Every structure is written in structure tokens, then in C-alpha cells.
Amino acid sequence: MKAGRLKQILLLTDGCSNYGEDPVAVAALARNQGVTVNVIGVLDDQQTGEAQGLKEVESIAEAGGGVSQIVYQKNLSETVQMVTKQAMTQTIQGVVNKELQHILGESKTIEELPPEQRGEVVEIVDDLGETCKLEVLVLVDSSASMHHKLPTVKEALADLSLSLNARSGSNQFSVYSFPDVKHTIKQRVDWTSELSAMHNLFSKLSSGGYTPTGPALKEALYAFTHKSISRDESRVDPYEETGF
Numbered sequence: 001m002k003a004g005r006l007k008q009i010l011l012l013t014d015g016c017s018n019y020g021e022d023p024v025a026v027a028a029l030a031r032n033q034g035v036t037v038n039v040i041g042v043l044d045d046q047q048t049g050e051a052q053g054l055k056e057v058e059s060i061a062e063a064g065g066g067v068s069q070i071v072y073q074k075n076l077s078e079t080v081q082m083v084t085k086q087a088m089t090q091t092i093q094g095v096v097n098k099e100l101q102h103i104l105g106e107s108k109t110i111e112e113l114p115p116e117q118r119g120e121v122v123e124i125v126d127d128l129g130e131t132c133k134l135e136v137l138v139l140v141d142s143s144a145s146m147h148h149k150l151p152t153v154k155e156a157l158a159d160l161s162l163s164l165n166a167r168s169g170s171n172q173f174s175v176y177s178f179p180d181v182k183h184t185i186k187q188r189v190d191w192t193s194e195l196s197a198m199h200n201l202f203s204k205l206s207s208g209g210y211t212p213t214g215p216a217l218k219e220a221l222y223a224f225t226h227k228s229i230s231r232d233e234s235r236v237d238p239y240e241e242t243g244f
Contacts, residue, residue, distance in 0.1 A: 017213035027064030037064025161195035
């Protein structure tokens with residue numbers, strides 16, 4: 001197996017969506033187009049995870065084939081790294097399971113292999129996780145209640161960049177925020193391999209009072225595929241499912 005390219009949207013938010021399309025449906029669309037959607041619900045020390053918000057975070061990630069996590073602000077850095085890596089491993093395992101079913105029959109998955117063979121397959125998954133090309137579009141909720149959390153978000157993304165750049169595979173990141181009056185989402189950082197020099201990225205963000213998570217995910221998916229086309233990849237279907 002050769003390393004392929006994994007595409008992820010990482011949504012950072014602290015509240016329920018309240019405008020536009022259903023974000024769960026948009027996440028399912030992203031998954032069908034080969035983009036995993038991960039969601040981190042960011043709380044501060046005074047908050048508790050409201051049932052509705054927690055359910056939405058879990059539902060978006062489940063529909064998007066990704067990983068969800070509710071986390072307090074102080075633990076955000078380690079969480080964004082964990083979620084990104086866990087989703088990467090989960091996606092690779094799904095591809096490997098499909099290969100196993102093709103070779104060994106419909107009922108075979110990694111978990112059903114004998115221990116020795118399972119260990120060998122896990123090593124393959126780990127190796128692919130180190131060598132695959134990773135593209136992460138970070139989508140940051142900048143609605144009013146997130147304003148004081150944005151400096152922590154910036155630090156967490158810088159740490160994510162440093163952590164993942166220790167891999168042998170290439171990494172590309174971009175950062176968008178929402179809501180934006182004109183375009184739903186606004187690009188804050190163009191595609192780059194380094195997020196450590198964000199400086200005053202979030203300091204001038206104006207915070208809105210509504211949370212159009214569904215429309216923001218839809219625009220992020222478009223930005224993802226538009227990016228693929230713009231990098232002279234027009235011969236490759238931008239919605240092609242991740243493969244190895």
C-alpha cells in the first residue's frame with residue numbers, strides 16, 4: 001500500500017448552529033466527497049456541555065466520518081492534536097478494512113484478524129499515518145461567545161502545526177472563520193505547511209451573534225475542492241474518495 005492523501009475539516013465551535021442548512025446533512029455530503037469532518041466543542045471553565053450542543057457536535061462528526069470531542073479551553077491544544085491524529089488513523093483503518101474485505105471476504109476487519117496478523121496490519125496503519133499527505137482546513141466559529149477563546153485557538157493551531165510537521169508525510173493547513181457578512185466564511189490563512197506564525201490572526205475578528213454552522217461547512221467544502229482544482233489537479237476528481 002502507498003500513502004494517499006487525507007482531507008479533513010476541523011470545526012472548532014462552542015455553540016449550537018442557529019441559521020441555514022442542517023450541518024449534519026452538510027457533513028454527510030463532505031464525507032461522500034472524501035472529506036472527513038471533525039468537531040471540537042470548546043468550553044470555558046464556567047460552562048458545562050449543554051445537551052443540545054453536545055448532541056450536535058457528536059452528530060456532525062458522526063455524519064462526517066470523523067471524531068468529536070468536548071473540551072475545556074485550557075486543554076484545547078492537546079485535544080486538536082489528538083482529534084486530528086485519531087481521525088487520520090480512523091480513516092486509514094477504514095481503507096485498510098475495505099482492502100481486507102476485498103481480499104479475505106466481506107466479514108473480515110482488522111479486529112477480526114488473528115492477533116499476529118492484526119499486529120502486522122496495525123503497523124501498516126501506523127506507517128501510512130506517518131507517510132500520507134494530510135490536508136486540514138480549520139473552520140473556527142468566531143461568533144460572540146467565542147471571542148475570548150480565540151487566543152487559545154491560535155495557540156492550539158500553532159501547536160498542531162508543530163506536532164504534525166514531525167511526520168514524514170507532507171502537511172497543508174488553511175484557516176477560515178465564520179460568520180462573515182459577505183461570504184459566510186472568511187479565509188484567514190491560505191494553504192501552508194506552517195501555522196506557527198499566525199501572530200495577530202484573530203485579534204481583529206469581529207464577532208457575530210449567530211452561528212451558521214451548516215452554511216459555513218458547505219462553503220468550507222467548496223473552498224477545499226476549489227483549492228484542489230487550483231493546484232493543477234483538474235485531471236483528478238476533487239470529490240474522489242481518499243484511497244491508498
